[in-house]
Amino acid sequence: MNEVARAKALSLTERARRAAAVAAAHADDVDAAGRFPREAVDAMKAERLLGIQVPAYLGGEGASTAEIAEVCSILGQACSASAMVFAMHQIKASSLVSHGEGAPWHEGYMRRMAADQLLLASATTEGGIGGNLRNSICAIEVDGDICRLTKDATVISYATEADAILITSRARADSAPSDQVMTVFEKGQYTLEKTHHWDTLGMRGTRSDGFIFKGEAPAEQILPKPFAEIAAQSMLANSHILWSGVWFGIASDAFARAQAFVRAAARKSPGSVPPGALRLAEASNLLQLVKSNILAALQQYDAAQKDETKLSSMGFAVAMNNVKIASSQTILEIINHCLLICGIMGYKNGTPYSLGRHLRDAHSAQLMISNDRILGNTSTMLLVNKQDTSLLG
Secondary structure: OOHHHHHHHOOHHHHHHHHHHHHHHHHHHHHHHOOOOHHHHHHHHHOOOOOOOOOHHHOOOOOOHHHHHHHHHHHHOOOHHHHHHHHHHHHHHHHHHHHOOOOHHHHHHHHHHHHHOOOEEEEOOOOOOOOOOOOOOOEOEEEOOEEEEEEEEEEEEOHHHOOEEEEEEEOOOOOOOOOEEEEEEEOOOEEEEEEEOOOOOOOHHHOEEEEEEEEEEEHHHEOOOOHHHHHHHHHHHHHHHHHHHHHHHHHHHHHHHHHHHHHHHHHHOOOOOOOOHHHHHHHHHHHHHHHHHHHHHHHHHHHHOOOHHHHOOHHHHHHHHHHHHHHHHHHHHHHHHHHHHHOHHHHOOOOOOOOHHHHHHHHHHHOOOOHHHHHHHHHHHHOOOOOOOOOOO
16 A cells, blocks of 8 residues: 555544644744744645545545544644644635636646645735735736736745745736736746745744745636635635634644643542633633534535525625634633633643643734724625524524
């Protein structure tokens, strides 16, 4: 049995846990040094996790969003940055899988991605647009069979480590800012001039530096669907669900540490309830709310994929926006409960109950597409769209 067959013989959960064990061993160093989680990503590749979303007929495993979210959660319990790199890669993979099928070049690239475990990065932010990924200043230039693009990309996570960057731009020089396309540029087809250094409070290992991107590639590498469709039909749900899976994983590990702390306290004082027990029960309730939120989103996304009209509807967008808002806000409350339970042992680094990295990484959740921006978009849609109040969806 070859290496690929051996990896695939194990369940996705088993493979994710093996990769997570590697990620956990290096998580504190990745955070302290602010370095890319090389060991964890190499483990993901060895476990054949990067290509799981690619359809089986193209060499992948056709993994569902629910299965991928579970991998995100398992990795998130080990190393937030490693899990976020995996999630962001899979979000880009969803754009290829959902909108590249039927396009010869993109199908060929998916085959290579699955076979060679290629890592995808994203360049949707741009200087001058204020974080609005649905607008672009730069425009792609198509010259016969060749396309060229220069973009001031203020954030490209793990750009120097990626095998390809999926990048947005206006469709033409005379296009409106919202008339966008997404193009796959492979390593060797672009240069990166660093403009911003990623030295942050948390999620340090994602290495989300800023760059001037300059690329030239065959024009067939432009995805055939407008970016408006890609954003609404694949990126929206996958981003909010997979990110939430990562955040749930971070909060789950924080909860596990707090639970271990309370149990240790209970063993020291048999017959009495430790002071943190009640707060642990509150954290358990909140953790279940996040889990239920993600599961409901997965169910709604699965139903919407059967109806393209529903997938692009305002109601669906509102629901997915709400998933992101709820998950990103609630995990901070959970981790704060856990920190209060563990006290100084949670506040200090280097203890079995340390929660500083968890809390710092979790603060990124409200900023990855700002909650204020999402709430602003949701409020606009609610002016014309009725809130879904049915329990049956």
